[in-house]
Amino acid sequence: MEPPAASTSQWFRRFHPRPDAEAALVCLPYAGGSAAAYFALSELLAEKVDVLATQYPGRQNRFHEPCLESVQELARGVFDDLAPLIAGRPFALLGHSMGAAVGFELARILEREGPAAPLALFASGRRAPSIAGDRGVRFLDDDGLVAELRSMGGTDMRVLDEPELLQLLLPSVRADYVASETYDAGPGAIVGCDVVALAGHKDAHVEVDDVAAWRDHTTGAFDLKVFPGGHFFLTDHEPEIAALVTDTLRAATRAGHPTR
Numbered sequence: 366m367e368p369p370a371a372s373t374s375q376w377f378r379r380f381h382p383r384p385d386a387e388a389a390l391v392c393l394p395y396a397g398g399s400a401a402a403y404f405a406l407s408e409l410l411a412e413k414v415d416v417l418a419t420q421y422p423g424r425q426n427r428f429h430e431p432c433l434e435s436v437q438e439l440a441r442g443v444f445d446d447l448a449p450l451i452a453g454r455p456f457a458l459l460g461h462s463m464g465a466a467v468g469f470e471l472a473r474i475l476e477r478e479g480p481a482a483p484l485a486l487f488a489s490g491r492r493a494p495s496i497a498g499d500r501g502v503r504f505l506d507d508d509g510l511v512a513e514l515r516s517m518g519g520t521d522m523r524v525l526d527e528p529e530l531l532q533l534l535l536p537s538v539r540a541d542y543v544a545s546e547t548y549d550a551g552p553g554a555i556v557g558c559d560v561v562a563l564a565g566h567k568d569a570h571v572e573v574d575d576v577a578a579w580r581d582h583t584t585g586a587f588d589l590k591v592f593p594g595g596h597f598f599l600t601d602h603e604p605e606i607a608a609l610v611t612d613t614l615r616a617a618t619r620a621g622h623p624t625r
Contacts, residue, residue: 375427376446377417380407386415388614389456391447391483393464393471395490396541397520397534399424402461405600409607414614417450419443419464423537432540436463436548440470447471448480455618457485459610461599463545465491469582472556482558484617486583487610489563489599492571493578494550500570503542507535514538517570518597550582559585561613563606565598566591 378400390410392403400418407416421439423432433439460468465488476482492498502513511531514520524530560583564576573591580587590609592598599606 374446374450375422375430376419376443377450378420379416380404380418381416383412383415386454387413388454388484388618389415389417389451390610390614391443391451391456391458391468391471392416392418393443393458393460393467394419394421395462395464396545397514397538398461398464398541401425406603406607409603411607411611414611417447419467421537421541423540424534428533432537434540434543434547436466436470436544439467439544440474443467443471444474444478447475452480455484455614456481457487457610457614457617458483459487459489460491461489462491462596463541463548465489466494466545466548466550469494469550469554469556472558473554476557485559485561485585485613486556487561487563487613488576488579490565490568490571490576490596492575493562493582494548494554495581496575496578498571498575499546501546503539503546507531510535510538510542518595555582555584557584559583559587559613559617561588561590561609563599564589564591565594565596567594568596568598570596 394402400420403418410416420427422430458468458472468486472483472486511525514525524534560579562576562579564573577589592602594601
């Protein structure tokens with residue numbers, strides 16, 4: 366059973382509650398995504414990892430809330446509800462695409478304000494903050510936005526073929542693209558936690574070299590993992606990602622990394 370703090374938070378979903386787990390993983394979705402994107406990964410992770418899947422405003426159970434159009438606002442919203450869920454145990458952050466930028470900003474807030482710093486940030490499918498990459502998707506009309514979603518491959522095609530469902534989805538997608546494409550971390554943006562950058566070797570939108578540039582944004586350890594696949598390689602390699610997360614958390618904990 367979840368502790369009371371989890372049931373009162375709109376920002377997180379626990380699909381496989383493990384409130385007594387030794388470590389936690391905070392998962393941050395991509396543009397247009399929801400907490401459900403991490404259901405399968407949550408199921409795969411070892412019993413010792415408590416997965417907190419982030420639910421941004423404006424979708425699913427938060428449909429009637431206004432969407433946020435800033436990475437910094439999204440990170441701040443996550444931070445405000447996170448403390449009770451991670452208190453006293455090591456944790457890591459994992460974000461895919463836009464979620465990697467949200468994770469980076471969240472790590473910066475946690476390192477400045479506490480209550481604890483993450484052991485690691487898994488930055489997946491996103492160019493480093495210092496690499497510009499505004500494609501102007503946010504300016505497309507609805508048909509153009511749907512075409513973008515089809516080309517990316519991360520959205521259920523049944524949703525894209527259903528006009529009523531599309532009308533529910535598109536406002537959050539557009540808001541997320543505004544946040545993602547206008548994100549500016551500022552000069553010298555850096556974190557102290559370890560960074561593990563993940564890339565798809567055939568990602569048509571994010572070059573592997575641009576993902577590798579995350580090494581310049583941490584004073585901690587850095588590692589780059591390249592997987593077969595395109596932009597949504599993550600969903601094709603969930604067992605390997607689960608093993609990587611588990612091993613990284615275990616190694617960082619054994620190394621005695623500080624949590625504050």
